[in-house]
Amino acid sequence: MSNRTRDFERRTFLALASAGLAGLAGCNQQSQPGTTTPTSQPPTTDESEETETETTTTEPYDAERDIMVEMRDGVSLATNVFTPAGEDGPFPTLLNRTPYNKADEEPIGGIRPAVDAGYAVVQQDFRGRFGSEGEFQGFDQGEDGYDTIEWITEQDWSTGDVGMYGTSFRGMATWQAIKEDPPGLVAAAPLVTPTNFYGDLQYMGGADNYGTSLAWLAANSFSQVSRLDVSEEKAGELRGELESLLTGLPESADTLPTIEQPAFDEGVGPLWQDWHEHSTYDEFWKDLDVLQHIPDISTPVVQASGWYDIFLRGNTWGFSTIEEEGTDVVRENQKLVLGPWAHTTYPSANPVGDWDFGSNAEYDIANELVLPWFDYWLQDEETGVTSMPKVQYFQMGDNEWRTADQWPPSGVTATEYHLDSGGNANSDVGGGVLTTGDPSGSARSDSYEYDPLDPVPTRGGPLHMGGTVEAGVKDQTSVEERDDVLVYTSEELTEPLSIAGDVTASLFVETTAEDTDFMVKLVDVGPDGYSANITEGALRARYRETNDQGSSHLASQFEETAFLEPGAVYELEIELRDVAHTFQSGHRIRVDVTSSNFPKQDRNPNAAVPVAEATESDMQTATQTLYHSPERPSSIMLPVHE
Known part of the structure; x- marks a missing residue:
């Protein structure tokens, strides 16, 4: 990619960010390595930047970037590994896979706190995204997740005990890996993310979640243009179509037929056709459905979502199905947190639309739930996480947290x-x-x-x-x-x-x-x-x-x-x-x-x-x-x- 093209894409992203669209890159994780983004401000993921290998001597951990990890079909995925500075290990390992450019974000809670706690942290670009080879597979992330976990268990710096975590699409990748039940995956934290991809992500009662999928795919297709075999002039035209669609919302959504979105033509957004050609719960969606695999899953999980999050049902359905069909170790140890949040306000005290639920709405998911969870399962530490209530939920109107042993609560x-x-x-x-x-x-x-x-x-x-x-x-x-x-x-x-x-x-x-x-x-x-x-x-x-x-x-x-x-x-x-x-x-x-x-x-x-x-x-x-x-x-x- 030329510097001219990269500069154009960065200017485009900044224009979209000023229009309030930057959060479409995904729910809160940390932003660029070495920096901190408060949880009340969603990261602005500039997915137009290609991953570039850097050597930094000021980082408080050892880092090896852009290791090309080969999958079962020969495609290699760009992977970063962060370990405690000057230590040989081996370390329990936390895996975060992302479609949003690993060079521009950190996992929830950040890299340094996890490394300081004795973990190796692995970040990886999805297949077909940024530094990775191959074609983007959309939601189908199970095999690549399995293969990456297998690779981690073979490394000298890893104990072979792996925890996987992530929010939004990164959480989808986490669930898809859990579904494959890799032996090295000990515990997981899929957050604000779906489990039944038909009924929780793409459709609500059979009606297409049109606005969300339209805006998300448009905002995340700029880097796809860079992978097409077209001239810079043509690439500029395709990016212009995406920009017009995004900045013209909601009026630009008024396109008929909806499956024929001009901005997604010519290889820019092939997922759009996939999603809408499968309007029933057919094999396309069944293959992705985590809920069908709950009886076969052996990985304990914690989940979190919000009342106005697009993926709320993924968490409540996941919890309920585990209660009904899960193995003993998964059912007895699962935790669920339900706050008042929308997708981009999770897990902060920011107003959710017009309503301000107060400072009590904030929940430090990373330090109060996720890291203690992994400390227990991967480092055998008694962190108190197992004695936490099974369900913690925010009662809107009263604006207070309540606890329960089940969902819905008894009484x-x-x-x-x-x-x-x-x-x-x-x-x-x-x-x-x-x-x-x-x-x-x-x-x-x-x-x-x-x-x-x-x-x-x-x-x-x-x-x-x-x-x-x-x-x-x-x-x-x-x-x-x-x-x-x-x-x-x-x-x-x-x-x-x-x-x-x-x-x-x-x-x-x-x-x-x-x-x-x-x-x-x-x-x-x-x-x-x-x-x-x-x-x-x-x-x-x-x-x-x-x-x-x-x-x-x-x-x-x-x-x-x-x-x-x-x-x-x-x-x-x-x-x-x-x-x-x-x-x-x-x-x-x-x-x-x-x-x-x-x-x-x-x-x-x-x-x-x-x-x-x-x-x-x-x-x-x-x-x-x-x-x-x-x-x-x-x-x-x-x-x-x-």
Whole structure:
């Protein structure tokens, strides 16, 4: 790569960083070696820089950089090794694999604290990224992780006991290696990362997590351009397409069909086609699904996530599946931390959208959980980590940490709240009511028109689109003013009401379309009228039928499609994301029901076609009817915690 090209890419990245997009490179780790980035500030990963070998004499550890480690197929991956200065070892070893350029970041907690604690630290660029050979394999990181761990165990400087850790995509690589069950992997810490890549990463209830995947792939494709066999002039054009897409969000997301993103053409973003050609839970996703392998895993893990993190379900599903199916050593020793964070605020006390949860929201994951975890498993030190509560979670509203021996915590009562109205629940000025009593029967239903060419805009929530569409808590008032949003609100609470666990909506619906989406938000309305999104869920109706023969109980219903009969009534079960929140006295509980949340989710065209391939001519307006009669009682089930 020429200096001119490198300078262009650096200028491009800095421009994107100023637009609030730099955090798309991934969740918090440390930034460049030898420096410290506070946990409250996500690192700005400049992935346009190629890895360059350096010899530094001022570092407080011994370093060997860009060792080319050969994988089973002959491809070599660029690897850095850091060991205690002047010591021969052998040392227990911590492995961190990254797609974001090992030269520009450090693992969570930093290199020096781990080396000072007696570890060798190994960092490696993914295949096809920066200093490594080969083609980028996306989420399929299991074999390379296994081979790297095997290589570590053969080195004189390693004891052969390996711990693996990482956040976000680095955590995905950690889980994929765990899934392969390498003998040298003793313990692991996959943090803010998915386990079921279909249901937690790419799709929510079958609806594509469009905005996050679009922004992430665009922000992380600049280095891919540098690997293409094209002229510098052409490379500049391709980078310009990516820059226009990123800086133009959310407006630039309005492309149809969604699978044909011009910025990803010509080899720039081949993963885009892979993700969207596999819209069902097929072999592409099953091969990646960690949950299927839980009974065969022998590596104890700690996990952490946040209520507004895009990958929350990966951690709660992973924990629950280990509790149900894990081996004794994995089940008895696992730990789970759930904070109030979004993906890029983890694990800090930074505001999450509009809400500031206070200094108590910060959790020093590296020093209070991860390093003590590895000290116990790799160095036989009694750090107290095994006596920690199995689950630590942040109760929003009360803004305090709580502990439990299970998730959801014991003492939860599933409490049904019915949706009701006089037939006019459209918008927040309609008559929608949320009540623990039976539906009144004064009107049997509410209706709205869903036009995919005029979708409900995204306001906060669990997403990762940089500064263009902010994640976390945002006022839903502007959304709730729309007639295509049904709004059901309780009376003011006379005492606090706490919930903790999974939330499920049961909707009796009718539509004029052969397929459509239904989306549900749980909202906390304050005395000042601020309408705060607490959790949400979605269901693409073609995936409503559960396939009990599926190979993964959490995704089996998404293996096959079944289109709707227009005019027929269906009962849809919609899973919202887990949450712990207290609705305070004087507040009101609210449920919003609609059919779009764009660009966070892609738009259902209301047609029996592959959604990613839908053109503007496929887009149809549908009439949606939600029933709330005694015979068809639509409701939401809240996990009330005493």
